[in-house]
Amino acid sequence: MLPVDAVLRKVDESFEESVGRLCELLRIPSVSTDPAYAGEVRRAARWCADRLKAMGFSVTLHDTPGHPILVAHHPGPGPGPAGAETPHVLYYGHYDVQPADPMELWTSPPFEPAIVEAERGRRVVARGAADDKGQTMTFMEAFEAWHAVHGSIPIRATVLLEGEEETGSPSLPRFLKEHAAELQADFCLVTDTNAWDVDTPAITTRLRGLLYLEATVTGPSHDLHSGLFGGAVPNPLNVLTGILGQIHDADGRVRFDGFYEGVRELPDDLLAQIRGLPLDEAQFLGALGLTRSHGEAGRTLLERIWTRPTCDINGVWGGYTGEGSKTVIPAKASCKLSCRLVPGQDPAAVEASVRRFFEERLPADCTVGFRSFSSSPGIEVPTDTPWMQAVRGGLKEATGRDGVLIGGGGSIPIVGWFREHLGLDTILVGFGLDDDRIHSPNEKFELKCLRNGIRSHAAILGRLAAGQAGRG
Template sequence: MLDATEGEQQHGLPPTPGSPPTKFLKEHASDLQADFCLVTDTNAWDVDTPAITTRLRGLLYLEATVTGPSHDLHSGLFGGAVPNPINVLTGILGQIHDADGRVRFDGFYDGVRELPAELSAQIRGLPLDEAGFLASVGLKHGHGEVGRTLLERIWTRPTCDIDGIWGGYTGEGSKTVIPAKASCKLSCRLVPGQDPQAIEAAVQRFFEERLPPDCTVSFRRFSSFPDIEVPVDTPWMQAVRAGLKDATDRDGVLIGGGGSIPIVGWFREHLGLDMILVGFGLDDDRIHSPNEKFELKCLRNGIRSHAAILGRLAPGQRG
């Protein structure tokens, strides 16, 4: 319901223009033409109710490294006299969000559009058990951009999160060291209207403008791709919605997704295909975690739904 099973690579650099699979898509575009592409890598609304994901956030994933002294130093001999890269890095990271939970990179919200009133009302009207959602991860209180509901924050608003941070001595026991460098990983989830390249440049400026003398910062990019919006008024969408109703006796809920599926964007960019995202995962499947699961009922719903969708796509059966 809340997040797509993410297709981006978890380690190493993702495919870049000119490398597989984007190179393959461009070279074989004429062989891969189709009316549309059905992707099953998203969630259902609940175990009984199918869902069609109509939007996914894009992703900018960076690693930043702040460097200071030429080598690690003794904190007793040099503490208070030289810049500590960990202190510098955490000081910068602590400035990324304002008191209302908004990201402070210059121009971060340029081009971000408010949802149409009808879609906003639909999202706010979905029967989400927010307390139950938070309890499933051991929490009681939501957090994020002020004035936005939980679903709006996950589906429709851009974010920046610190995904990892390291530097200095982190082993057993103690070692009084001022490190030569400190690093972090940042992920920005992007929404319609945002340019990943412009955001990346703004992140770099944000860090550079806050560095003290004798410190430098370098960046490594792991992922960079825009958001996805799926048109809901195509004949293919009508056929899919009818097939879901045939298979489950329930209307498919139109939802958003907070995650990212890069191949969806690549298919659209290189093949010009409309994408329809119909998945059968659940919020409590523990995606990417130990003890990941998939309910048998969801499996059966998926099998029946795909058969029904194919039936609805047959000539004279759409709608």
């Protein structure tokens, strides 16, 4: 019998204890955005520290200008055959959660986890159940099972848990830069994404980057009466909306000059896999109250979300928007724009192109100013590394199903920061579901997903140890 077999059996036998420990953590209202909960955020960090210490990790809670960053190290079992070093993995998670508001929409108290029977079996309902306490506990409980059976975990591991993810991780980039030597590993393993479905795990190999801007068009020196001046002076709202209406062509492609520069077509095998995934498009759209997809012509829905760059208008304002009427030509009008970028695009070059696009379309006596809020490139993770093969093998061993290689339409800045500051690639293995209601009332995590996650991380540990592929 392989060492991992006994560990997987232990995971199954002690699963209710794992659920109980998750509920302990969920009862701590670690809301990072509200200063009133600062003590609770620290209590959650200490809870995680105590669990890791009990499994043989050395743990340090680092104070930051915000909430603590936990770093824990485990030396593993020692050198492998012929003195080879075991692989070294950096695990990342976060113990902070979103506020629970609006409280009246919860079916049970948000920080008193409820175990509920549902169509997929039991689920736990609480704030943080899926994002990210439940998912973080998948690898912590895998450590627990290995430690209980063998007295150690089979590889070298570093755990990095932060308490500011839900506020944009303001302390993390500087911390990574200052502690780069301490955080070196072979690769990062992050569990804060989704599975393909409740039975099928997924590995996210592509993430879109983000360019987020605010543009303000200014015209007259003050608001004007539209009867006295309409038709004779530039109206910043008309100018702005006219420019915004030119961003996309008839085929849904973005018209900023050079926008698609660097965008590569997918390899045929990856494109075939994406197009072959069993997505019920009608069901996907129906849940949104829609009947037809929209976007770049000639691309499937998943291709558009995962692999193609976009530009969306996120808000437009100016003039009078209160109750009743006020016929003014506003002195200025503003909008917010987000461009989701794919690997190969240069955020700085795209931003320069957006600015030129607006400036070239301004009439006389109008100006435009910009505020830049976010800029990060798209990320592509290599799929042919020994680490990826070990992860995929562990997922298959634990769940009986191949892990689907998927993309992500959103942005996860930490992946770029790990590459920039630590020089490490990240493998994103997730067990959440699209309907987990993260950030919303009645957030939940299917207990089947929790069990699959613990088993998967336990099996991945075994595969990594068996491969003996560490760098030292």
